[in-house]
Amino acid sequence: MIGLYAVAGLAIGISYVVDSKKTVEGLKKGWKKFSKSLPEYLKLLILISIVLLISEDYIIKYLGQENIFLGLMSSLLLGSITMMPGFIAYPLAKILIAKGVSYMVVAGFVTSLMLVGVVTYPLEKKYFGKKATVLRNIMSFGVAAGIALLMGIFYREVHLL
């Protein structure tokens, strides 16, 4: 959190030195976007507060299971079929980790959530056609699994040997 403020402060400082007018314009833009999306954030916060209460045990039962690969499979499938914006997914991911779910499984959930869109299929089909959409989603599922495994290796949750 402190890091985020440090980065933001530094970025504003450098940007201001280089071009003060552009910086003010950028901050104004940021503020505009912020105030525009604030109601959406609030609404979704309310929603997730309610949904999480109902589905928390269920999610943890499937994602936090003993066999980490079964957990990963569940998280990839769950991430593929559900859809939620990042600012909802990340607080949820944070809670999952706090509840003892592995980083690998959380990464599988978060990446497949973003990459694989079963729900967005009709939209994607409109722009890419059937074949490319199906293939892209299959490829994305593989990419998500790859990233998750990498995460498991880096966090020493999976051992290669």
Add this chain to the structure above:
Amino acid sequence: MKLKKYKKTINLIVFISFLIFSVVSLVTGYDLGIRIWDNFLVFAKDMVLILPPAFALIGLFDVWAKRDKVEKHLGNTNNPMRFIWSILLASTTVGGTFVAFPLANALHHKGAKYSSILTYITASSLFMIPMTIMEASMLGLKFTLIRLLGSLPFIIGGAIVLGHYLEKSQYKLPDILE
């Protein structure tokens, strides 16, 4: 315009009824309501702290990164740099895949290769700056760095394989007339 006004009213109704529900729960000691309120507070606290610097960064990014310049680099080129440009363009796309799909379609009709636009699409869900900022604040910088750097070979590799296949089978993207 009318629809917008309508939406504002609905939002207001949602917020107010949630507030009333929470206050009533707190007063009467309704367990479920109190737990929902506690959940809400935990999330709200995070959001209030994270959003202002995050949006400051997003705004700055917006004025400094000129999208049309990046789009130019994505044209009909074989230069390996096009993968870098695809990812740069993706990270500046606000709105995620909903914006990325139509833009990728348009780029393709302007001559961008399949592997470029596939890289762009995949990266647009993984490299979005606002989300990355959010992620690093929530799950730690280590998680974000592994995810970003680790996904590069998968993204580009997958895009090349799939792009090659689509080009070979002379696949055509649907024409979108706006």
